[in-house]
Amino acid sequence: MVTLEDIQAARERLRSAIRPTPCPQSDYYTERTECAAVFFKLENLQRTGAFKERGALNKLLTLTEDERRRGVIAASAGNHAQGVAYHARRLGVSATIVMPERTPLIKVSRTRDDYGARVVLKGTNYDEAYAEALRIQKAEDRVFIHPFNDAHVIAGQGTIGLELLEQCPDLEVVLVPIGGGGLISGIACALKETRPDIRVVGVQAETIASMKASVEAGERVLLAAAGTTIADGIAVKRVGDLTFPMVQKYVDEVVAVDEEEIAAAILTLLEQEKSVVEGAGAVGLAALLSGDVPAARGRRTAIILSGGNIDMNVISRIIERGLVKAGRLVQLEVRLPDRPGMLAKLTTQVADLRANVVEIHHERAFSKAGLGEAMVEVTLETTGPAQIEELERALHRLGWQVARK
Structure with missing residues (x-):
């Protein structure tokens, strides 16, 4: 089993090539969660974009x-x-x-x-x-070179724990992503061997939570199938035989988050913290925001943002889904009379209420509308749910049927 001395030796080896990453306090999440303070350990700022x-x-x-x-x-x-x-x-x-x-x-x-x-x-x-x-x-x-089930690899990842102790001396809770367990094994060893009172919580993607299943079973579990997840960096069907006993010894709790929670965390980090973080790197914040870590309430909490190598197409889809969920992007299906000027009347009403048309599709032959009617699908940018409701009321007052898609 990897020891604190192994991690300290690793830090000396890495000192000239790996710079300590920042661990700033987030004013935004400190104010909007029940934590006494929230800190982000920015491993996404490493030269290769991750702690690995x-x-x-x-x-x-x-x-x-x-x-x-x-x-x-x-x-x-x-x-x-x-x-x-x-x-x-x-x-x-x-x-x-x-x-x-x-x-x-x-x-x-x-x-x-x-x-x-x-x-x-x-x-x-x-x-x-x-x-x-x-x-x-x-x-x-x-x-x-194994990605997690290697003593030297575990010790290298554990240097993050030593940095945390120096950067946040009053730390009480740490949230760490888990795939095969190398990162959390090293961090938890460094923290617990120095400050046993710090609570270490591991976070996995719900679709492939092999460490959570193993901890609950008391032995390593091989998942029958690997579910798809945007947290691809932690999609591991079986945890390591070196990492599992370390998790059992040092980690207080393992929780799992779903895909919507991960996507929401990626989006809010991008918008509020100006940090690009991949799915695997954002699961710690996802767990905090979902309320799955009650131990963090009232405590000084650090979250490991473990990587920032996210595909731009994935970011694009996440942003769009996040905008829909927040009511800032909506698609309405409007049934209106098939007469000249009706489409112009619709777009004028939208403009009068300060929404922006992103896309519009006008259909007669293949819609459910009756003869003499047309179906219009319109995608709009809005300021939120209140503006959407205002739009729906305005269109209803014109006698048109409106439904959200």
Whole structure:
């Protein structure tokens, strides 16, 4: 089992290459939650966009000269891949990374094009990519760098815990994302061995909560199927045999959040904190906002924002869904008389009420409207639910049928 001394030694190794990330207090969330204070540990600001390079570099720095000559290989959904690739290039070590075929393009291109690793795309999930990596490792005699189930990797991630203790000396609760358990194992060890009173809470995506299921069962559980999640960086069907006992020893609680809660956390971080955070990195805030961590009430709470490598297409979809949920984007279906000037009357009414038309579709032949009527689908930007209701009342007063889609 990894010790506090291992983590302290890792910090000394990493000191010249890994800069401590900021941990500012968030005025917005401190004011809008029941916490005494909310702090964000901004691991999304690392050179490769995630905490993973801490563990990857610590492992690389412990390799023998013979192991460096043979080169390394890793399997990763993206962030571990970039951490290994970037620091392997810095150290002159050949790196091969096996990634699932559906890995976001931004992670693939950065690993291959920006950081110089050979990338192999194989399988639909991490487990299939992992199996291919083991095959290549055996065929090419490379050194395997596991993303979470490795003592040096765990110790490297644990350096975050040491930084937290210095940056927030009065810390009481820490929320940490969990995939395979490497991050939370290292952080929890550093915190609990120094300040046992700090409560450590792990957070997983509900669709693939392998650590939560394992903790509840008292043994490692292999999930039958990996559900799809926007938190792809923590989509692991079975946690590590090194990380699981550390979670059992040091972690107080493991909770799970759903996809809507994760998406809402990504959006609010973008809007309120001006921070780009991927799904896996935002689950801690999602848990706090959903009320799943009552232990944080009235306490000084830190949240690990563990990565910022999110696909731009995913951000676009999340923003749109968030706007719909907030009532700032709405689609109305309006049934009106099929006479000249009616469409102009509709758009004039919308303009008079200060809404903005994003898209409009006018249908006769294929709609449910009767003869002499037309169905218009109009997508509008609004200021919120109150303005939508005002629009609906105005259109009803004209005698038109209105329904939200």
